[in-house]
Amino acid sequence: MKVFDYVRPASVAEAIAAAAAPGAVYLAGGTNLLDLMKGETLRPDRLVDVTRLPGLDRIEWLGDGGVRIGALVRNAALAHDAAFATAYPAVAEALLSGASAQLRNAATVGGNLLQRTRCAYFHDPASACNKRQPGAGCDARGGENRLHAVLGWSEACIATHPSDFCVPLAALDAVVEIEGPAGRREVALEALHRLPGDTPERGTALAPGELIVALRLPGEAAGFAAHARYLKVRERTSYAFAVVSAAAALRLEGGRIRAARLALGGVAARPWRARAAEESLVGVEAGEAAFRRAAEAALAEARPSGDNAFKIELARRLVRRALALAVAGTPARIPALPASPFPSVAGARHDA
Amino acid sequence: MTPDISLSQVPAHARHGSSIGRPLTRREGVLKVTGVARYAADNHPAGMLYAVLAASRIARGRVTCLDVPAAMAHPGVVAVMTPANRPALALDPDAKLHPFMFRLDLLQSDAVRYANQPIAVVIAETLEAATEGAALLAPRYEALPARVGLDAGESFVPPVVGVGHPAEQLVGDVEAGLASAARRVDATYETPAQYHNAMEPHAVVAAWDGDSLSLDMPSQGMAMAQARLAGLLGIAPENIMIRSPFLGGGFGSKGLIAGPQVLGILAARLVGRPVKLVLRREQMYGPVGHRPPTRQRLRIGAGADGTLTALAHHALITTSTFDDFFEPAADASHTLYASPAIATSHTAVRIDTGTPMFMRAPGEATGSIALESAIDEAALACRMDPLAFRLKNYAEVEPISGKPFSSKALRACYAQGADRFGWAGRPLAPRQMRDAAGMLVGWGMGTATFPALMFQAEARAVIRRNGGGVVEIGAHDMGQGAWTALAQIAADAVGLGIEQLEFRSGTSDLPDGGIAGGSAHTATAGMAIHAAGGEAVARLAELAMDDARSPLFGAGNAGVVARDGRLFRRDDESRSESYADILTRAGLAQVEGRGKSGGDPAAQTAYAMHAHGAVFAEVKVDPDLGQLRVTRLVGAFAAGRIINPRMVRSQYYGGMIWGMAFALHEEAVTDRRSGRMLNANLADYHIPVNADVPEMEALLVEEHDPHVNALGIKGVGEIAITGTGGAVANAVWHATGMRARRFPIRIDDLV
Ligand SMILES: Cc1cc2nc3c(=O)[nH]c(=O)nc-3n(C[C@H](O)[C@H](O)[C@H](O)COP(=O)(O)OP(=O)(O)OC[C@H]3O[C@@H](n4cnc5c(N)ncnc54)[C@H](O)[C@@H]3O)c2cc1C
Numbered sequence A: 001m002k003v004f005d006y007v008r009p010a011s012v013a014e015a016i017a018a019a020a021a022p023g024a025v026y027l028a029g030g031t032n033l034l035d036l037m038k039g040e041t042l043r044p045d046r047l048v049d050v051t052r053l054p055g056l057d058r059i060e061w062l063g064d065g066g067v068r069i070g071a072l073v074r075n076a077a078l079a080h081d082a083a084f085a086t087a088y089p090a091v092a093e094a095l096l097s098g099a100s101a102q103l104r105n106a107a108t109v110g111g112n113l114l115q116r117t118r119c120a121y122f123h124d125p126a127s128a129c130n131k132r133q134p135g136a137g138c139d140a141r142g143g144e145n146r147l148h149a150v151l152g153w154s155e156a157c158i159a160t161h162p163s164d165f166c167v168p169l170a171a172l173d174a175v176v177e178i179e180g181p182a183g184r185r186e187v188a189l190e191a192l193h194r195l196p197g198d199t200p201e202r203g204t205a206l207a208p209g210e211l212i213v214a215l216r217l218p219g220e221a222a223g224f225a226a227h228a229r230y231l232k233v234r235e236r237t238s239y240a241f242a243v244v245s246a247a248a249a250l251r252l253e254g255g256r257i258r259a260a261r262l263a264l265g266g267v268a269a270r271p272w273r274a275r276a277a278e279e280s281l282v283g284v285e286a287g288e289a290a291f292r293r294a295a296e297a298a299l300a301e302a303r304p305s306g307d308n309a310f311k312i313e314l315a316r317r318l319v320r321r322a323l324a325l326a327v328a329g330t331p332a333r334i335p336a337l338p339a340s341p342f343p344s345v346a347g348a349r350h351d352a
Numbered sequence B: 001m002t003p004d005i006s007l008s009q010v011p012a013h014a015r016h017g018s019s020i021g022r023p024l025t026r027r028e029g030v031l032k033v034t035g036v037a038r039y040a041a042d043n044h045p046a047g048m049l050y051a052v053l054a055a056s057r058i059a060r061g062r063v064t065c066l067d068v069p070a071a072m073a074h075p076g077v078v079a080v081m082t083p084a085n086r087p088a089l090a091l092d093p094d095a096k097l098h099p100f101m102f103r104l105d106l107l108q109s110d111a112v113r114y115a116n117q118p119i120a121v122v123i124a125e126t127l128e129a130a131t132e133g134a135a136l137l138a139p140r141y142e143a144l145p146a147r148v149g150l151d152a153g154e155s156f157v158p159p160v161v162g163v164g165h166p167a168e169q170l171v172g173d174v175e176a177g178l179a180s181a182a183r184r185v186d187a188t189y190e191t192p193a194q195y196h197n198a199m200e201p202h203a204v205v206a207a208w209d210g211d212s213l214s215l216d217m218p219s220q221g222m223a224m225a226q227a228r229l230a231g232l233l234g235i236a237p238e239n240i241m242i243r244s245p246f247l248g249g250g251f252g253s254k255g256l257i258a259g260p261q262v263l264g265i266l267a268a269r270l271v272g273r274p275v276k277l278v279l280r281r282e283q284m285y286g287p288v289g290h291r292p293p294t295r296q297r298l299r300i301g302a303g304a305d306g307t308l309t310a311l312a313h314h315a316l317i318t319t320s321t322f323d324d325f326f327e328p329a330a331d332a333s334h335t336l337y338a339s340p341a342i343a344t345s346h347t348a349v350r351i352d353t354g355t356p357m358f359m360r361a362p363g364e365a366t367g368s369i370a371l372e373s374a375i376d377e378a379a380l381a382c383r384m385d386p387l388a389f390r391l392k393n394y395a396e397v398e399p400i401s402g403k404p405f406s407s408k409a410l411r412a413c414y415a416q417g418a419d420r421f422g423w424a425g426r427p428l429a430p431r432q433m434r435d436a437a438g439m440l441v442g443w444g445m446g447t448a449t450f451p452a453l454m455f456q457a458e459a460r461a462v463i464r465r466n467g468g469g470v471v472e473i474g475a476h477d478m479g480q481g482a483w484t485a486l487a488q489i490a491a492d493a494v495g496l497g498i499e500q501l502e503f504r505s506g507t508s509d510l511p512d513g514g515i516a517g518g519s520a521h522t523a524t525a526g527m528a529i530h531a532a533g534g535e536a537v538a539r540l541a542e543l544a545m546d547d548a549r550s551p552l553f554g555a556g557n558a559g560v561v562a563r564d565g566r567l568f569r570r571d572d573e574s575r576s577e578s579y580a581d582i583l584t585r586a587g588l589a590q591v592e593g594r595g596k597s598g599g600d601p602a603a604q605t606a607y608a609m610h611a612h613g614a615v616f617a618e619v620k621v622d623p624d625l626g627q628l629r630v631t632r633l634v635g636a637f638a639a640g641r642i643i644n645p646r647m648v649r650s651q652y653y654g655g656m657i658w659g660m661a662f663a664l665h666e667e668a669v670t671d672r673r674s675g676r677m678l679n680a681n682l683a684d685y686h687i688p689v690n691a692d693v694p695e696m697e698a699l700l701v702e703e704h705d706p707h708v709n710a711l712g713i714k715g716v717g718e719i720a721i722t723g724t725g726g727a728v729a730n731a732v733w734h735a736t737g738m739r740a741r742r743f744p745i746r747i748d749d750l751v
């Protein structure tokens, strides 16, 4: 392997200083970064290990009923936090539908948000990839692109963001807290990931050296807890990335929808908040007709970027199903197969 | 504390009587679950260096430049092996002296014939330094357009398929049979390239001592590896010591020594120190074989009553540009269904890929999924239940040869499997069943079959005066349980309890245990052990029967039986004598027997020998989202005598899971332009995970076969893949009405 420096800062300030060096990257759980290094997709000069930074592994409840989650909280710890899963069940379900138990134990909140695309051409150093090497071209165009983007893509890049976690976060107005050389700032999760445009190499809104320190969910978002689902279509029953996924959260009043949140995963370079669909749902009666309109609205601008037209129709159906399941109500316990349309196997507490 | 366990430990469930047939657990199980079992790559001889392959990132062309100085300048790098300095070989790696000798890429030139071909080896003090050295080589290439996929070139009729089988076989008049048919099916199915993906990557730890070579290396065929290496290296086979006590799976990819393992050995020669070379996961997608993609056309004719009139099975397959391995996919249609006319044929196309190789049920699995799908379509065309249709066309003799079967309990498999599954009452039409959650439910079935093969092996058995015994054979435990099953056979062969027996295996200095492949290892190695044990017992019997002081004196033609360390008169079990007494009186410390096994040509000429089975599958499919789950699998298999039911069931479960993966998961994706593999890792190359594996049952259907071999053993390692793939695909059709013509079945096919 390439020889690199490994630094283990003791404070956030030290971490930011250490990451200012050229070629430096933050190392959290490593479940994504180390794979990319082994495959020679990324060849950083310095790893700044943030996993031992004090204070970033806490889940804190805020005055407004919201929650602040340290960037180093492990995916499993967050999903299994009972208070969190009660307030934000779709987020917990999304987390538990991702990767495997072992990976979720290692993966951090910050790392999950910043995991890289699964586009095989991005991973293969011998392929042309604008994201990896600006101006090189995009081998996914005209290549194997069944699973690539159908929304928000550009001629330069058709990759998707693979995170499950981010999808309900985008729907629920999560906010990312960032510290960097220029100080502290916040961005909406929805704005954290950038659509490719002409600069797919800039995948996020983070400036070089910026560190995610926490993630916040507003108290208001917990108001959806009674009708919130995450649903994920995948190519095997567990341990697979989403082909398409959807987070749906509703507030109902006497059969009418008072507020709606909807976001799609696996369709674009960012978790795709479907605002037009949300608006179409507000004030109307919850039912198949409304869901159909919402699904049309959510995918109105979708177009295939390759052999992936099927994802558009699949996403429409998934939106309808996710909304129907949200109306039916959040299950008392996260299903044994999280985010699956299959009901739990009798007696199984968790089989994914 | 190091646990004190040896392979000869007394099993917890030891009891007296025959060892064969007992459901013993794996004798090495504790070693494995405690991490004590030493796999090849766990060895670290003193002074060992690490070797890492540099693999080609083009699929066709030439390496024009390797930056050797940059790699050598990296701290810790000791040597870079390239075509320029690779130690000389006694045999051209491209020589093919016999059809079973496959060409290897051993840096014989700068030519690149497939992606991931080894192009250099970097040897260093640490794994990290060797890895970086390989990256620093920064190869440059002169690339030619890659030929990818089944349509990449002109197809031709291969000289033979599989192991020496004719590419085309014919009985009867297929065209006439099709013309006269009241019902016809003409369907084409595609199956993808698949990779063995054994959990343990190919590895070698090589140490030279003069012209002697010591190897820790997983192998499914140590004697063949010795012979191949001896030829390449110009040394005597007996100077090569291979230790292969455990394999983390092989599935055929470790049957023949792989090129990268030879490169590890050459690296050790180059640097004059022991060297370890372990393939990275992605490097296993190229130089160690795979199952090639196929496009299979099935044409079936049947009378209005469902009686087959013709069965034609054509398979187009790929192979490499530089060697000849031809997956015998269409041969799957030779044995199962009685048709007056059968034609099987193959054509092949050469593409820029590593040479395909035997992969668990090579041909049988690939052909089965197409055949079983087409048979299902034919049953539907005749408006018959798929099981009734199969029974209607039950083959009483092997259709392609007309030979009687040595044994065939397939009817019982159908009956027991169907009963257990609850097949009766299945609606004929698709989309008829739903569960409480609204999921479409479908039931499908397939017939399983696999030939009962025998190879050659030798064994040695010793019975000692102290009441113990030793049986030695260079056999191979790939995880299937040879350490246990062969010891069971050995214990019975020498008439000792398994706890009195020392069973030695897994090294090349022992008698040649043959190859662990073709589902024939238990039969082959088992029969050699049986013969060796029999000979040792015969020696003892001679000593006793010729000695007037023995209670067995004069047993003569009535003979004796060996059990629990004693010989008993067959006609009077009250007369017996212990081994210890016989040997003590004869003044001998031990007697020894040697045994050999091999197929019986007379029996093989007279009989068709196959194991059979029937697999029933239930799937549930979300009608809108195309999400699919297999919810039940029941297999019933008849494979002659069962040495260890626990181990055999585990083979069947593994095979059934694999068959399900064939239908739903496994697929190697190659970029159609570059010829590079896009999912050469276990995140993206899907195999089933626990949540995919349904409730499974494997029924062991009793079968007595007097012809396959004296022990009556057929193989169990591969059969369960066959039948299962088709059963799942047919269940998907039954649930959804979607007939899979391309595998794996994907969400796009279902929405
Ligand atoms: C086989 C496999 C299957 C998977 N399946 C799924 C799936 O189904 N669904 C899913 O959503 N995910 C899946 N994942 C991805 C997994 O969720 C991510 O790998 C994981 O969340 C990354 O977290 P980490 O802490 O290990 O990040 P790391 O690998 O340590 O880091 C990832 C990236 O984030 C940066 N980074 C990390 N923390 C910070 C921070 N605080 N501030 C700034 N930058 C930071 C790193 O520099 C790096 O670029 C899978 C991964 C694997 C290997």
Ligand code: SF4
Pocket (backbone or CB within 6 Å): A117, A119, A120, A121, A122, A128, A129, A130, A131, A132, A137, A138, A139, A140, A141, A156, A157, A158, A159, A200
């Ligand atoms: S889709 Fe994006 S990530 Fe993939 S190859 Fe093209 S530019 Fe690179």
